[in-house]
Amino acid sequence: MSCEQLKKRALKCNLVENAEFVGQYAFPTLRKTVSIPKIAVPFDCIGKTTNRNQWIHFYIDDYKFERIWNNLDKYVQTFKKFCGIIGPDFSVYTDMPLAQQIWNLYRNRAISHYLQENDVDVIPNIQWGTEDSYSYCFDGIPTGGTVAISTNGCINDRLDRYYFQKGLEKMLEVINPSTVVNYSYMPHDIFDNYKTSNIKFICLDNYNDIVRGRCCSNG
Secondary structure (H helix, E strand, O other): OOHHHHHHHHOOHHHHOOOOEEOOOOEEOOOOOOOOOOOEEEHHHHHHOOOOOOEEEOOOOHHHOOHHHHOOHHHHHHHHOOOEEEOOOOOOOOOOOHHHHHHHHHHHHHHHHHHHHOOOOEEOEOOOOOHHHHHOOOOOOOOOOEEEEEOOOOOOOHHHHHHHHHHHHHHHHHHOOOEEEEEOOOOHHHHHHHOOOOOEEEEEOOHHHHHOOOOOOOO
8 A cells, every 4th residue: 555545544534535625624515415313222222232223323432433543434334224323423522632533523514425425325414513603514514404403412411401402593594404303302492492493303312222122311
């Protein structure tokens, strides 16, 4: 393998071949999907389930799915056995260095793009930080289709809740999705404002609640 090939391999350039890039940080663009999942299993549990009629999500600790970035080809055929995936949820904490937030959003787009190119149905996963992130965090996300978000671990205190609410409002304005899939709880004070909108909101059960026999709560 040549030096140039080694560089491209290390940078995962193959993930964004044939991609169109947008925005100040050149995020690859994703294709729209209108698929709506009914149930999803976390990536780290896919080896424990025989039910392939569900989606795969990454709303888990980053270290549990970091390996897909390092060796994505190893998992493509496994992902194809399921209905599809919700794009990877590399952490974008408001107190993280800006460069790391941008890098994690880029990896979200790059992996999602590559899987779409390999015929995996991908629901774009949208993440944001503070208001400063709005100039780039929605880049590459198609308008008018299904997108995914998660309240899981994102609304634990007043400040996090504020940033989540403000980001959700901005996302709906910029992306104008047909359907928003939220993984885990949908508190009334955040989501009731959108009951009369034309956007469909879907609550996707938290996997831990499914295991415990509990339903998705909107409270």
